[in-house]
Amino acid sequence: MLSIIIPTLNEEKNITRILELIKNSKFSDYEVIIADAGSTDRTVKLAKDYGCIIIKGGLPARGRNCGAKIAKGDILLFLDADLDIRPNDFVSQAVKRFNEKKLDIASFPIYPQKNNFYMNPITLSLFYNIPQFLFRDIFPMGAMGIMVKKDLFNKVGGFDETISLAEDHYFIRQADITGKFGIISSVRIYMPLRRFETDGYFKTAFKYLVCGVRLLFSKPTRDIKYEFNHYNNKK
Helix, strand or coil: CEEEEEEECCCCCCHHHHHHHHHCCCCCCEEEEEEECCCCCCHHHHHHHCCCEEEECCCHHHHHHHHHHHCCCCEEEEECCCCEEECCCHHHHHHHHHHHCCCCEEECCEEECCCCCCCCHHHHHHHHHHHHHHCCCCCCCCCCEEEEEHHHHHHHCCCCCCCCECHHHHHHHHHHCCCCEEECCCCEEEECCHHHHHHCHHHHHHHHHHHHHHHHCCCCECCCCCCCCCHHHCC
16 A cells, blocks of 8 residues: 655645646555645645545654654655646556565656746756766655655654755665665656745755755754745745
């Protein structure tokens, strides 16, 4: 069984899309757990309409950990609520490739949901997808979508909730020590640009660069403030 865990906070504009994608992805042996951090919009109601399990969450790391605690599946798939994912049968594709490659933990290539001068398939390939592939054996990376065996998740101790940014990359590095990591390239994640648009492209990119350099020396970031779904508070 597969447990899909999605942390949320005021995601009524996005949650229906990803739940519809999951529903239509030609895979039946799954559950969806929504770890909600106190939404004041219709996020929880919409998720209930899709038959999701609703639990109390927090920041993304805490939400993922809370979801994993009650998950019934032997494989966990952590997704962000605002993603678009391809192909249409991405869940069955991900599980199939995960099992075929005999992986313990996996991530996926990332592309933008819309293109502009700063963010497009070329820039993301140059600065993320190509390095992710080339250095997968020495510096495994993964964000927004992570698939992992529940046994390995428990062995690692889940996501470190004291890390303020790039806790997903750190989790993958820790899991890679004892598990087999791989990239499932047949499944493509399309991320929104709202964090870049709200906080600024250069400021956001610099934060991620700092986190990446620190992780090279096994020093996760705990001193950079992370705001969870603050986009609706700004114009």
